[in-house]
Amino acid sequence: MPSLDPELKKAIVRMPAGEKDKLLLRLITKDPLLTERLQFELIEGSTTTNERRDAIKQFIDRTAKLKQDSAGWVMMDMRTASGYISRHVKVTKDKYGDVELSLYLLNTFYDHHMETLRHYGSRTDKAAQYIAKRTEQMLKKLTKLDPDYFIEFEGDVNRLLPRVHNSCAAYYARQLTIPQRWSA
Template identity: 50%
Template sequence: MALNDPLKKAILNLPTREKDKLLLRLITKDRVLADKLHFELIEGSATVEERKSVIFEHIALLGKTNHSSAGWLMMDLRTLSGEITYHVKITKDKYGEIELLLRMLTTAFATHSEQLSNYNSRTDKCALYMAKKVKLVLARLAKLDEEYYVDFENEVNVLLQYIHSHCTRMYAAQLALPRQWP
């Protein structure tokens, strides 16, 4: 909601004590803003690696979990993807986003290749979801400086091999995903 100029001026002219009270009331209503301020003001950038390691542990659990179908796998992928998105919202860690998404997708393919081997009605939604995530990773990589490409080259190429050889191959072709990167 945009504020009009008279209201902005009135707020700026409030005594400091009243502005502080209003600010604290507003922050408590927005969890993302509160977490972001906590990260920036209290933690600093020192905890980025700790936050990433927690998500890496959750990704490792994905590899250990036995999913009976591609639908259950997709539910876990969506949960992890939400954690990654929240991490980026709070920390603005673009490099970490790519790192985490790559690990999530390669872990899913490596450990659940049986559920993802053949295309059928059960794997359709999961295949589309994973293909779109790969496209997202490639788009995020394109925004990074080229000197970081070396860090991701092997894992991206492994992921592209997976995406073109499992149930996702049809969607990989539709989305024009390359077979080799960069």
């Protein structure tokens, strides 16, 4: 991002408040993510984090229940849900929610699509790689949280890890040295 010329900065600061407000409002509307973040912080008072998480969980549930006939379609649905999680984190700065929702996403899709994701093959390769990488990212983010939270995630993580190691993602899980068991 280019820096502003110091003289331009001074000129902007000297602008009348009304003109600055109009300019600011025009600029904010050009960035939907910034608009949503300001809505969350200024209007919602940063108090709707749990409601936003619940909405994403409901989306994950609806999406995971769709009947997919290939691992490629399952992966596409997972990536769509991951996009919602990423947007949530950018808007709310919710690191706990990032781990919780990622873990929920992986476990929920395994709950509904284990047969599709069971065996490795050319049709499951990309999904396998995606699942292993997503699991690795989630574990890295989990270790960065306050250790007091670990106990809350231990059961779900240890439900996920055997699934990853006993499905199409096993090869990539070994490659990424994803543990078979995790303890708080």
